[in-house]
Amino acid sequence: MTLLIALIAIGLVAVSAWWLAIGRARDLRGKGRLNSLPAYHGVHTLLWALLPALLMLAVWAPIQTTLVNQAVLASAEGKALPAFDMQRDAILDEARQIAAGNIDHGYNPQSEQLAPRFSEAESRYGAIGGGIALLLTFAGAALALRRVVPEFRARAGVERWIQALLVAASLIAILTTLGIVLSLLFESLRFFKLVSPVEFLFGTSWSPQTALRADQAGSSGAFGSVPLFWGTAFIGAIIAMIVAIPLGLMSAIFLTQYSPPRLRAWLKPILEILAGVPTVVYGYFAALTVAPMVRDFGLAIGITSASSESALAAGLVMGIMIIPFVSSMADDSIAAVPQAMRDGSLALGATKAETIKKVLLPAALPGVVGGVLLAVSRAIGETMIVVMAAGLSANLTANPFASVTTVTTQIVQLLTGDQEFDSAKTLAAFALGLALFVITLILNLIGLRVVRKYREAYE
Amino acid sequence: MTLMNEIHAPVPADIDEPPADANRAPKMSARDVSVFYGDKQALNGVSIDIRDDRVTAFIGPSGCGKSTFLRCLNRMNDTIPSARVTGKISLDGQDIYHSNMDVVQLRARVGMVFQKPNPFPKSIYDNVAYGPKIHGLASSKGEMDGIVEKSLKRAGLWDEVKDRLSESGTALSGGQQQRLCIARAIAVDPEVILMDEPCSALDPIATAKIEELIHELRGRYAIAIVTHNMQQAARVSQRTAFFHLGEMVEYGKTSEIFTNPRERRTQDYITGRYG
Numbered sequence: 001m002t003l004l005i006a007l008i009a010i011g012l013v014a015v016s017a018w019w020l021a022i023g024r025a026r027d028l029r030g031k032g033r034l035n036s037l038p039a040y041h042g043v044h045t046l047l048w049a050l051l052p053a054l055l056m057l058a059v060w061a062p063i064q065t066t067l068v069n070q071a072v073l074a075s076a077e078g079k080a081l082p083a084f085d086m087q088r089d090a091i092l093d094e095a096r097q098i099a100a101g102n103i104d105h106g107y108n109p110q111s112e113q114l115a116p117r118f119s120e121a122e123s124r125y126g127a128i129g130g131g132i133a134l135l136l137t138f139a140g141a142a143l144a145l146r147r148v149v150p151e152f153r154a155r156a157g158v159e160r161w162i163q164a165l166l167v168a169a170s171l172i173a174i175l176t177t178l179g180i181v182l183s184l185l186f187e188s189l190r191f192f193k194l195v196s197p198v199e200f201l202f203g204t205s206w207s208p209q210t211a212l213r214a215d216q217a218g219s220s221g222a223f224g225s226v227p228l229f230w231g232t233a234f235i236g237a238i239i240a241m242i243v244a245i246p247l248g249l250m251s252a253i254f255l256t257q258y259s260p261p262r263l264r265a266w267l268k269p270i271l272e273i274l275a276g277v278p279t280v281v282y283g284y285f286a287a288l289t290v291a292p293m294v295r296d297f298g299l300a301i302g303i304t305s306a307s308s309e310s311a312l313a314a315g316l317v318m319g320i321m322i323i324p325f326v327s328s329m330a331d332d333s334i335a336a337v338p339q340a341m342r343d344g345s346l347a348l349g350a351t352k353a354e355t356i357k358k359v360l361l362p363a364a365l366p367g368v369v370g371g372v373l374l375a376v377s378r379a380i381g382e383t384m385i386v387v388m389a390a391g392l393s394a395n396l397t398a399n400p401f402a403s404v405t406t407v408t409t410q411i412v413q414l415l416t417g418d419q420e421f422d423s424a425k426t427l428a429a430f431a432l433g434l435a436l437f438v439i440t441l442i443l444n445l446i447g448l449r450v451v452r453k454y455r456e457a458y459e
Numbered sequence: 460m461t462l463m464n465e466i467h468a469p470v471p472a473d474i475d476e477p478p479a480d481a482n483r484a485p486k487m488s489a490r491d492v493s494v495f496y497g498d499k500q501a502l503n504g505v506s507i508d509i510r511d512d513r514v515t516a517f518i519g520p521s522g523c524g525k526s527t528f529l530r531c532l533n534r535m536n537d538t539i540p541s542a543r544v545t546g547k548i549s550l551d552g553q554d555i556y557h558s559n560m561d562v563v564q565l566r567a568r569v570g571m572v573f574q575k576p577n578p579f580p581k582s583i584y585d586n587v588a589y590g591p592k593i594h595g596l597a598s599s600k601g602e603m604d605g606i607v608e609k610s611l612k613r614a615g616l617w618d619e620v621k622d623r624l625s626e627s628g629t630a631l632s633g634g635q636q637q638r639l640c641i642a643r644a645i646a647v648d649p650e651v652i653l654m655d656e657p658c659s660a661l662d663p664i665a666t667a668k669i670e671e672l673i674h675e676l677r678g679r680y681a682i683a684i685v686t687h688n689m690q691q692a693a694r695v696s697q698r699t700a701f702f703h704l705g706e707m708v709e710y711g712k713t714s715e716i717f718t719n720p721r722e723r724r725t726q727d728y729i730t731g732r733y734g
Contacts, residue, residue, distance in 0.1 A: 261540065340577035344640070347535060348590040348647055349567030358589070363580055 002123050003057070006130025010137045014049035017141035021045035024148045036154035044154040047161045048144035053133040060129040071121040077113045184437060187430035194424040195223045200431060202226065206394035206405075208414060208425045223428055225435065227394035231404035232436075235315040235390060236379035239400060243319025244379075245372060248326025253356055255327070256334045268331075275324040283388035286317035291389050298401035305402055309391030312400035318385050322375045329371020329451070333364040366450050373447030377440040383408040407436050484552065486511040486651060486681040487532060487569075492546035494527050494536065501527045504546070505707045507700055511650065511681035514673060516696035516713065518689060520733065523702040525685045526574075529653050532683065533569035534562050550651070567594055569651040570644035575660045576636035578628030578643070583620050586628040586639055587611060590647035606646055613679075614642035615672050634665020641672065645680075652676065654684040658691065670695050689729055693717050701725045 025038035036044075072078045072092070081088050094111035097103045099118035106112050147154075192200070203224020251271060255264050291313035298306025337360050345355040361368075391403030392413060414429035421427070485508035494502035502524040509515050509532075517525035527536070534555060536542040548555050555565050567590070578586050587607045590596075597603035607624070611617040616638040620631070628639050637657055644652055654673075658666040673695045676682060686692050692699050693713060700710040701722070709716060709725045720726045727733060 338577070340573060340575055341579060343535065343538065343571075343573060344577040344579065344643075345589070346538060347533065347566055347571035347573075348593065348643065349563045349565075350589075350593050351563055354593055358593075359579055 002126025002130050003061075006057070006126070006133055009130075009134055010050065010053050013134070013137045013141060014046055014053075017049045017137075017145060018042045018046040021145055021148050024145070025154075028148070028150050032150055034150050035152060040154040040158055041148050041152075044157045044161075045141060045144035045148070047158065049137050049141035051161065052140050053136040056136055057129065057133045060133070064125045064129055067125050068118065068121040071124070072114060072117045075117045077110070077117055081110065081114075181437070184430055184434045187427055188434045191424060191427035191431040194427065195431075199223060200225055200428075201435075204396055206410070208410070208428055221424065223424065225407070225432060227396045228405060228407045228410055228432065229435070230396055231311065231390065231394070232380045232406040232408070234398070234400075234404055235311050235318060235386060235406060236382065237376045239312060239315025240319040240322060240379045241372065241376065243316055244322045244326045244375060247319070248323045248375075249330050249368065251323065252327040252330035252334060256331055257352060257356055257360075271327060272324050274321065277321070279321065279382060279384040280388075282317050282321050283384040286313050286385050286389035290317055294401065303399075303401050305399065307391065307401060307403040309389060309403040310401050311390060311404045314386050314390040315400070317389065318379055318382060321382070321385065322379055325375040325378060326368075326371055329374065330364065330368045333367025333371070333451075334360055336367065337363045366453065370447045370449075370451035373443050373450065377443035377447065380406075380443075381408065381436060381440050383412065387412050407432050411436075483510070485509060487548065487550050487683075489528070489531070490547045492528065492531060492544065492548060494524070494531060495543045495545075496539070497541040501705055502531075503705045505702075507707060507710055509651065509681055509683050510698075512678055513697040514677050514682045514684060514695055515698045515700065516692035517683065517685045517700050517702060518687070518692045518728075519702035519708075520728065521687065524705040525700075525702045526655050528702070528707075529655055529683060529685050530571075532651070532653055533566050533571055535566075535571060537562060567647050568649055569653060570647060570649035572637070572640050572644055572652065572654045572657045574656040576633055576640050578631070578636050578639050580627060580629050582625045583611075583628050583631070583639060584624040587642050587646045590643060594647055596647065610642040610646040611639075613645050613676070614638045615668065615675070616642055632665070634661050634668055637661060637665065637669060638672065641669075641676075645676075649680060651681040651683065654682065656685050656687060659687065666691070689717070701728065703728070 019042075021044070022038045022042040025034060025036075025041035028034055029038060034041075069092070072095070073081070081091060091106075091108045091111045091114065094103070094106040094108055095114035095118050098106055098111060098115035099122060106115075200223050203222060204226045205222040205224045206227050207222045209221065255268055255271075259267060287309075291308050291310060294310050294313040294316070295306045295308045298310070298312075341359050341363060342355055345359045346352075350358070386406045386409045390406055390409055392405050392409065393403050394405050394410075395402055397404065411429045411432050414426060414432075487509040488507070489509075490506050492502060492505045493500060505524075505528055507515075517529060519525050530536045531544055531548060532555075536544060544556060550565065550568065554560065579589065581589070584607055587610050588597075588603055591603060591606050597606055608617060608621075611620065616635060619635060620626075620639075628636065631639060637660075641652075641657075658669050661669065670691065673682060673684065684692075684695065696713045698710070699713040699716040701708045701716065701720075701724075703724055709720060709722045711721075716725060717729055720729065
């Protein structure tokens with residue numbers, strides 16, 4: 001509440017400072033030449049009044065929560081709280097909600113007593129934070145207003161602020177990635193304290209149900225991830241690629257070499273729609289339409305083990321899903337082969353198909369390979385299709401009609417529902433995630449490198 | 460004062476002119492050829508004969524249609540979707556734009572060398588063997604080796620590359636690349652060789668080698684060369700056609716075009732008044 005008032009005050013001060021700065025700059029312009037337009041002086045002042053204060057508030061908010069908690073606990077009512085963690089937290093939370101006005105009364109009598117302490121502390125620290133922020137606003141505004149003089153380069157000042165904003169925006173993305181990696185890493189380390197990395201990386205048996213009691217049967221708790229990575233590679237890197245590489249490549253060749261421009265203008269966006277279909281839609285298409293067809297086909301050709309959750313069904317649909325990736329990369333690399341190569345071959349009396357096969361494709365190959373690597377990396381990280389169509393049993397099999405499971409499917413299985421975060425079963429999800437992340441990272445790096453190297457070759 | 464007196468090249472046209480044989484039909488002849496790119500007309504009613512015993516040069520300022528015309532002779536303009544060709548072009552009396560003309564066969568008979576050397580990113584050997592392989596000219600490895608060697612020798616490149624035939628063609632110098640492209644064109648045993656400013660991307664020494672090569676190839680193949688370098692046209696050709704703004708202004712013996720042009724525009728161009 002106090003913070004909100006502070007925010008409004010800061011806004012009002014900043015806007016008036018902006019107005020003042022523009023007014024002063026206009027007056028100055030009446031007298032002579034200004035380095036920057038009045039609007040720039042205005043924005044410059046506004047930014048100085050606003051941004052330091054807002055930054056301070058952003059930093060202050062989490063600090064305030066801690067300070068309020070400490071103050072409440074230090075009070076007489078706070079010291080009387082029970083020591084047990086959960087009960088203590090529940091009372092504190094209730095008191096905070098009452099103080100904030102979200103609920104009328106608490107189930108714990110203690111929380112009602114504690115609520116006024118919360119209100120007091122909140123308003124005290126809110127006033128302090130808001131006050132400091134408001135002071136910063138005044139200081140920034142005054143500083144900036146003093147600099148509204150003819151020779152001041154407000155344009156450059158605004159430019160620097162904008163640059164800082166842009167850097168901050170990109171830093172957020174980078175820092176988030178770093179945070180993701182770190183969280184994966186720490187949870188994985190906890191997992192590897194329970195299960196040896198050797199067993200995880202090279203074990204061929206996956207059965208993450210750990211026994212709760214010593215006498216419980218059937219829950220061996222084996223964490224060999226090989227069957228999962230095999231399933232992932234089998235579906236994403238083998239079956240899907242057998243579908244996607246030829247189809248993607250051929251459609252790229254048709255689009256770049258044969259299709260009349262008007263047909264291309266229609267076909268290319270339609271092909272790219274494939275990339276825009278939500279993967280969950282592909283998932284039920286795989287599970288409800290393709291999987292039964294694949295099973296019936298398997299049974300018809302005499303494979304009695306054909307399962308309704310088959311690697312083939314998931315792989316086929318995934319292959320269709322990544323056709324646009326392969327085809328647009330292939331499209332780019334074929335188009336990047338200089339026209340002179342094409343002309344050279346055609347002028348020797350080669351047909352279009354001969355030119356494509358013998359000149360264009362070899363020259364475009366590195367780009368195509370890079371695109372395929374990126375597509376593989378996308379395919380093995382894909383989740384919804386395999387969750388819905390690939391099955392859960394960790395089979396180490398090369399039979400495409402059999403059910404296999406993948407890393408992403410298992411992560412979903414391990415983390416859905418109520419889970420405790422101290423068991424190897426739950427933590428295994430993070431180790432799997434980390435391993436998958438490392439693999440796709442390597443594939444992406446190689447893929448991008450190949451693509452870039454190839455681009456340089458022709459420029 | 461004409462250009463011929465200023466440059467110290469001999470006047471090959473008159474010296475090398477083979478005995479006139481008026482009865483022999485020209486290798487290729489174009490009658491009233493016009494080319495349109497979409498709505499824009501690039502060439503207007505060009506008629507010319509190309510004989511197999513001499514080199515014919517097309518000169519003219521940029522954008523005059525000389526390259527466009529050259530590309531009509533082996534239907535390379537077909538690769539440009541908006542291009543449309545009217546009139547008649549025949550090879551040995553056969554209309555090359557007739558529907559029963561196989562474009563692939565036509566291009567095997569009428570080879571082309573481009574402005575910028577464009578060897579394939581393959582080995583030197585494979586570059587030369589590319590055409591013969593496609594057209595099935597060799598039935599054995601030995602025969603193919605023979606074709607490659609003969610073509611490279613004719614292109615004057617054999618001595619420089621015979622020990623490194625498996626190296627990439629793109630690793631050669633610009634002049635060597637262009638001779639490789641000529642060898643590649645020769646390898647399919649064409650009757651006509653079209654050269655589209657073959658020296659414009661080369662240094663003077665490499666240019667001299669290519670010009671020498673053109674002299675040696677004359678008589679074996681009908682050669683048509685587009686050039687924006689008038690001295691080059693004077694040095695290598697026996698017949699010259701001057702193009703301007705999509706029209707063929709003047710055609711005649713090279714020596715006459717350069718010493719005694721009939722048209723004012725030709726004179727202005729060869730004396731450097733524009734272009």
